[in-house]
Amino acid sequence: MASSLSRTAHTRKHVVETKGGVVASQHRLAAEAGAEVLRAGGDAVDAAIATSFVVGVLEPWMSGPAGGGAMMLWRAGEEKAVAVNHGMRSPKGLRVEDYPLSGRGVAGDLFPWEHVTGDVNVQGAKAIAVPGVVDGLGQVHEAYGRMPWSDLLAPAIAHARQGMLVDWYAALVIASTTRALAEDADAAALFLEDGQWPTISGWTALAEKRLDQASMAASLDIIARDGARALYDGDLGAALAKDVQDKGGYLSHDDLRSYRASMQKPLSISYRDARFHLVDGLTAGPTFAHAMGDLEGRDLSAKPDAFAAYAEALNGAYAARLGTMGDTGESPEAPGCTTHFSVVDREGNMVSQTQTLLSIFGSRVVSPSTGFLMNNGIMWFDPVQGRPNSLGPDKRCLMNVCPVLGEQGDRRFAFGASGGRKIVSAMTQMASFVTDFGMDIEEAFHHPRIDVSGGPKVVADEAHGNDVLARLREGNDVALAPRTVFPFAFACPAGVMRKGDTNTGCTEIMSPWGDAALEEED
Template structure:
């Protein structure tokens, strides 16, 4: 059995299914495609499509199954963003299921006696957790967009939580790095130490309490999680660890329906995440700065120099302006205007790096496993790009006893101490300060790309690097690459502060690194790290779909950097 599952673990993403529903004059996709980070989540989506569900029903199945099999990355105790396209109406919808700040979580609660940021409180345990949004998103998808009852779309996740799945290496390594925190809490120990010792690769991980919570959600919808027995256990579990949640604020949580951010790049319409994500604004700025350049005709050094300078300027603005638009006025129109991008472009020297205003002195920690992304297209042309998270590895580490729900640590994404970098080395100020019910700033950037011949879906985890990974994916599709090649592209990143180009191993040639340094860029090359720092490994987990409408082909790409369920499964469509 273990050998069977280990073989399945290297397979996941592309499923083609003929589905009815297109009008005769419309051109349907040649099937359906799902790209996710785990084969069981992809299989769950396939199962729901086969039962007659649409992309939105499949998204519920994929999302909830990822919540079971990737507790290191996401879960019912976290939140996410869902970018939707309804093929029948032609509407694009941004479903904001970001966590919200509890009423008691003021800035002062996260400071030490000498006024410094209390990093432990910001990232571990009860005070680190925002009010979860993912369960409300699943209910909304089912009631407003799906065809099947929520209970049917959640059935694969319930089954997987109850019966278990084989533990893979990434879960074990992540647990090892967070073990001291997770074993502080009785509810977490009960789940992860059920046999008296930490899980090992190949063990079957069963989560009966999580299955029961999912069953309550399936049976009662919103009230099954945000009210009643589950809600009472969540409040009790948080407050037992010193937190101050109330039943009323859980019951008051609501998803937000927002208009996606839209802009043009070359021949593409880009549809992406608006605030409280910073991703869409940054992508619009970077791509509009780069618009006049023929990047594909440049040598590596000049191309990377220009892209990095555009990144630098966008991340500088990210520090000061974006936040929850329900609480602060975000100058989206100004920040995404082509004229504003032209002004930023005019300050780029073609041969010299622009020094960032100041250096924080903080390295940029990696996040490649603490968030997850999936992409779905059904046979009617409905699209879903979804990125969901619990923030850092295993979130806050706290499971409320009796729920199986691992809570997020998204409060660290607020500017808890203005001007102090968070766990990802990015800073913020008053626009992203916590207030009761406010949503913390995010980099999650689920994105659609539409040209007159092609439609693409992409997104990734990666903390502050999400934006630059999606950016490089967009540039890859623009350069004619296929879905798998885009998922495999080498990655580099600059975020204004610290003032350094961070790279994956061998992402840039040695000649380009030397030339960039001569231009004044600081470049971190992982092979040069003497202490085996975290930046020596690769980033992200990009999941992509590409529908070439002109050629009538459909493909999906799953990031080759991780082996927990990646690969390609192709079931040919009957449509010819």
């Protein structure tokens, strides 16, 4: 019954088109903040910084100043791509013996690691890694920003002072994690009401419920006045580290002071008559490159065969990823629940930024001194020792993020997605949709996909035609899933595209908050 009902409804999302700039974000108000920066004369980088901080306030369970991620930049004047890795690291004082395997089999969160006693690698202060996003944004602003740093944080500070509105969707997300949030007194105080999920604004049309984010506003104000490194070198960083250690975690002020994001040469690959630019190292960029390299030698002219090829290529790419990638300490500076936004300005500069706390609500721990919800980046490590990505102190996390810049003829696009291991599957298919099938951004974002994330099943959107499903079932165990608002069976993309001097943008069609905002044209 549910399957047949879902087929009767067709959801579409508006695609904006303009000669000016476009910001596509998983939260409309964050996109608007970025667009307002473009209207004020800011660069795509300036708009991205404003968007990043605002979405951290308004979608706090996905990302924020205590998270990490990666960014791809396109500098139109120089015809150059730049990669920025602001991923998390494990604290130097982490003790592996504090994460004993329970012997209960596979854990039940985002990754199929062996279960750790007490889930201390997933939830709580011991799950917290060194955050990186603020330092990454600071470095990018120093290199390419036009507007004052403090002006770019002003929208986020204003939103935090007002407090995030708890609408039906926010209440649903908070309700999904209420039991875990209740275990940390500061998280409970921020998100819950008497230990329960909060009242929904507008339920009786009499009251407006907002989160109290005053502490976060004060911390953002310090970062606005003193610069990005205030979170790492100053009293704010010291207070953050003390909060984590008081709750039993390892994060130290020395970890924060020694952290540096990396601006580096991208991983650039050719694919037929197209070219892609990715963040190299411990991201999903190499996995994307592996899958696209496999696809290049295949005939994708018929869609049923194309989706079978996607499944095979992604299975091979994930086998290589899970079997070989990790921070062994031998390489030079190498580069869930997540959010993604993309920006293009009227000059053609582009940003594709993915940022995350990792799990939904990260570690479910709030730093009371700063008001920041903390990441659980330690869950990115395999708790079993002796493997490339095994848990250890002072190691880079193996992230699933995959911001992509693509170019083909007179078209250029900046795509990315949230969704943990589902991200690279979505990016591979959407890159092929654009370059192999000539889809514009509207077609690419509305077309049904599959998900292949290293598990035993191929998950297929039930909106696929019978010919595609029949072909996928030849050699694959296929499970059907609808494209819904919550939970997400597939990744949630956001992206912008430039063709000639015309810019377009779109977000995941089932995301209730996601939207693209445009700079007003002259």
